[in-house]
Each structure stands twice: as C-alpha cells, then as structure tokens.
Amino acid sequence: MPIWNAEYESMERPLLRELQLRRLQAMVSWTYERVEHYRRALDALGLKPRDIKRLEDIERLPFTDKQTMRETYPFGLFAVPLDEVVRIHSSSGTTGKPIVVGYTKGDLATWTELTARIASAAGVVRSDIAQMAFGYGMFTGGFGMHYGLERTGATMIPASAGNTERHIMMMQDFGTTVLVSTPSYALYIAEVGEKMGVDFSQLPLRLGLFGAEPCSEAARREIENKLQIRVTDNYGLSEVMGPGVSGECECQCGLHLNEDHFLCEIVDPITGETLSPGEMGELVITPLTKEAFPVLRYRTHDLTRISSEPCECGRTLARMEKVRQRTDDMLIIRGVNVFPSQIEDVVFKIEGVRPHYLIVLDRKHGLDDIELRIEVAEEVFSDIMADMLAFTRHVSERLHSVLGLNVKVTLVEPGSIERSAGKAKRVLDRREGC
Numbered sequence: 001m002p003i004w005n006a007e008y009e010s011m012e013r014p015l016l017r018e019l020q021l022r023r024l025q026a027m028v029s030w031t032y033e034r035v036e037h038y039r040r041a042l043d044a045l046g047l048k049p050r051d052i053k054r055l056e057d058i059e060r061l062p063f064t065d066k067q068t069m070r071e072t073y074p075f076g077l078f079a080v081p082l083d084e085v086v087r088i089h090s091s092s093g094t095t096g097k098p099i100v101v102g103y104t105k106g107d108l109a110t111w112t113e114l115t116a117r118i119a120s121a122a123g124v125v126r127s128d129i130a131q132m133a134f135g136y137g138m139f140t141g142g143f144g145m146h147y148g149l150e151r152t153g154a155t156m157i158p159a160s161a162g163n164t165e166r167h168i169m170m171m172q173d174f175g176t177t178v179l180v181s182t183p184s185y186a187l188y189i190a191e192v193g194e195k196m197g198v199d200f201s202q203l204p205l206r207l208g209l210f211g212a213e214p215c216s217e218a219a220r221r222e223i224e225n226k227l228q229i230r231v232t233d234n235y236g237l238s239e240v241m242g243p244g245v246s247g248e249c250e251c252q253c254g255l256h257l258n259e260d261h262f263l264c265e266i267v268d269p270i271t272g273e274t275l276s277p278g279e280m281g282e283l284v285i286t287p288l289t290k291e292a293f294p295v296l297r298y299r300t301h302d303l304t305r306i307s308s309e310p311c312e313c314g315r316t317l318a319r320m321e322k323v324r325q326r327t328d329d330m331l332i333i334r335g336v337n338v339f340p341s342q343i344e345d346v347v348f349k350i351e352g353v354r355p356h357y358l359i360v361l362d363r364k365h366g367l368d369d370i371e372l373r374i375e376v377a378e379e380v381f382s383d384i385m386a387d388m389l390a391f392t393r394h395v396s397e398r399l400h401s402v403l404g405l406n407v408k409v410t411l412v413e414p415g416s417i418e419r420s421a422g423k424a425k426r427v428l429d430r431r432e433g434c
C-alpha cells in the first residue's frame with residue numbers, strides 16, 4: 001500500500017527526532033508567550049523556553065490535566081484571539097463543565113492531513129465510499145474523520161450516528177465500502193442488519209475504521225465475521241486534537257503515532273516518572289504543531305506501551321499498543337482493583353457469550369457488590385436456559401480465578417443490554433457518591 005505522506009511517515013528516526021526538538025522548542029515558546037497558565041507554571045519551576053535544549057528536557061515541563069482545562073473553561077487556554085479560531089469542539093461534559101478546544105485554519109489543515117494519513121494507512125483509497133457513523137457535533141469524531149476521508153478522495157456519506165436502519169439501507173443502496181464508527185456501534189449495526197435479514201457478505205462493505213473506545217480482540221473478530229470486513233483501530237482524544245493521533249496500518253500490529261505532530265511519553269501513572277522504552281504506562285502527549293489550543297504534556301489516563309521497532313509497512317513512526325484500559329476506569333471492589341477490560345477478556349472467551357455486557361456495582365450493608373449482566377447468543381440462549389445455573393456458575397468461577405472476586409453473573413435476554421450509537425457504557429456504579 002502506498003504511504004500517504006512518506007516524507008514524514010517514513011522519515012529516518014534521527015531526522016524525526018531533530019524535527020520534534022525544533023517543534024517542541026517552538027511550541028514551548030508559543031505557549032509561554034501566549035497562555036498565562038503555562039507562563040505561570042513554567043515560571044513557578046524557574047523554567048524558560050530556552051531551557052529546552054534536548055528532547056529529554058520535556059521531562060522538566062509540567063503536566064497538564066483535565067482539571068486545568070476545567071478551571072480555565074471555556075477559552076482560558078487558547079493561545080490565539082477568538083478571531084483566529086474557526087472551529088470549536090468540546091467533550092460531552094457529563095461530569096461537570098465540558099472541555100472546550102479550538103482550532104485555527106492552520107490547525108484544521110493539520111487535522112485533515114493527519115486523519116487522511118490514518119484513513120490511508122487503514123487501507124482507504126479514492127474509489128472507496130465511506131459512511132460516517134460518528135456523530136457530527138461537539139464530539140471530534142465525525143468532523144475529524146470526515147475531512148481526512150474526503151482528502152483521500154473517497155466519497156463521503158455524512159450519515160452521522162444513529163438511525164441504524166437508515167445506515168443499513170444506505171450501505172445497500174449506495175454501495176458503501178468503508179464504515180467509520182465506534183466498534184460497539186458497528187456491532188449494533190451488524191445485529192440490526194441480521195434482524196432485517198441482510199447478508200453482509202453480499203454487500204461491497206470491506207473495511208471498518210473504528211475508534212473512540214477500546215475494542216477487544218474478541219469484539220474485533222465478531223465484527224469481522226458479522227460484517228465480513230477488515231477491522232482497523234485508530235486512536236485520539238479531543239484535548240490534543242481528536243482522531244488523527246494514531247492508527248493501524250495493514251500490518252495491524254499496533255497504531256502508528258503521528259510523531260511529527262505529537263511527542264509521546266509513557267509515564268508511571270502514580271509517580272509521573274518516565275518509564276523505559278517498551279514499558280506499559282500512561283500515555284502523555286504534547287502536540288507539537290497546535291496553534292489555537294497548545295497543550296504541554298497532557299495526561300491522557302490511557303494505558304499503553306510504545307515500540308519504535310521498524311514496521312513491515314515501511315513507516316518509521318513508532319507504534320502504540322491498542323488501548324484497553326484507562327487509569328481512571330479502574331474499579332475498586334472490596335479493595336480489589338478491577339478493570340472492565342479484564343472482565344471482558346474472561347467472558348468473551350466463553351463460548352456463546354455475546355460482546356454485550358454491563359457491570360453493575362452496588363453497596364449493600366457497607367459492602368461492595370458486583371453483578372455482571374451478560375447476553376448469550378440467541379441460538380444458545382434456550383439451551384442454556386435449561387442449565388442456567390451451571391452456566392452462570394461456570395462464568396462466575398472463571399471470573400473468580402482471574403479477579404479473586406465473587407461476581408454475581410446474570411444472563412439477560414439477547415438484545416436487552418442498552419446499545420449505543422456512540423461509546424458504549426459498560427459500568428453502572430450505584431454505590432454512594434459514584
């Protein structure tokens with residue numbers, strides 16, 4: 001497959017590092033001169049932009065987190081006057097004020113270039129017909145991927161999220177070849193299609209560009225089988241741009257980071273110390289070319305590891321492992337640390353379990369209670385009904401052996417767990433204060 005921008009995506013790594021250093025120096029000056037918050041934070045550390053002499057000096061810079069972004073709501077971290085801002089996006093703000101991010105014309109041009117790279121690396125070509133199932137709105141997914149896909153020359157169908165039957169009708173009538181969505185919505189589209197009697201193997205659909213939430217290998221395989229497509233993963237977050245940070249190439253062995261635009265570090269999530277290359281930790285991102293909303297060392301809370309080993313595709317950009325866990329989605333249940341992805345990995349390996357589940361947490365008599373609601377495939381549901389107890393006990397034992405916790409397992413009817421047109425909600429925490 002040709003590389004979208006070989007000059008940068010296949011740059012020799014020593015040259016890439018030189019470019020990163022130059023851009024980092026310019027970015028630190030830009031933020032210091034234009035954003036009060038960063039000027040104060042650097043001054044408090046006795047640091048000046050000229051102190052950044054090597055890439056490693058990034059470790060001397062302060063971290064930025066969501067809290068800072070909330071405190072400066074809505075435009076306090078913008079580095080340009082609103083006159084120069086041509087677009088605003090924001091997080092959903094379900095837990096307080098949303099985080100607002102802005103883009104200049106130049107930022108939008110960069111964003112388009114980077115999402116075009118992601119689409120192209122995943123295998124999109126100009127003859128493709130791409131159907132957007134991310135929402136267009138304050139969420140960065142829809143608009144972000146839209147312009148990149150258009151830039152590749154593919155035909156865009158801006159369908160947006162929801163209205164699943166219409167999605168399926170358009171796939172059939174327009175000959176859609178690429179679906180752009182969250183993996184959980186893709187699963188739902190498959191499910192609705194099945195009910196409508198659609199044979200996806202007869203449709204031209206061939207490729208999925210999925211992101212915005214974790215996707216286990218089991219879910220990936222299920223989508224591949226059901227929709228008869230190749231599933232690719234791409235990653236990003238609003239605070240540093242949106243989609244366009246990293247994405248899989250055809251080798252599907254990690255997500256290439258657009259390192260000419262993002263300087264990435266892996267730190268210990270507790271101490272903030274930089275970890276050695278290849279170690280698993282929290283991803284910290286410093287965008288190197290942002291104009292309106294520059295950010296220094298953003299703590300993503302996403303856990304991954306980075307490898308700069310060469311990739312067979314010819315790109316020299318380092319690869320990050322798929323993100324499966326966030327430091328802040330760790331649940332503490334009776335003192336035991338549990339990630340939803342651990343539960344998912346156990347149950348998805350059990351024959352007949354569908355990739356739809358909900359973890360429900362309660363506190364009874366001062367003690368945490370964990371219930372796992374899972375769906376099983378229609379065809380096994382009735383067989384299992386006969387031996388429901390044995391089946392739930394089996395799942396519960398498997399969970400106990402991995403987590404060391406007693407999990408109450410409840411089988412629910414196929415289709416009864418709420419489906420989402422965006423990011424799936426996997427945890428319902430009903431404990432006090434949650």
Ligand code: DLL
Pocket residue numbers: 091134139140141142210211212213214215233234235236237238239242243244300302322323324326
């Ligand atoms: O989800 C941006 C995006 C849109 C990326 C479309 C890819 C495709 P936010 O809504 O700000 O932005 O959410 C960012 O979502 O910190 C991760 O925890 C999670 N996330 C995003 N992509 C992936 C992925 C967009 N491929 C947060 N795998 C991030 C796992 C992901 N988690």
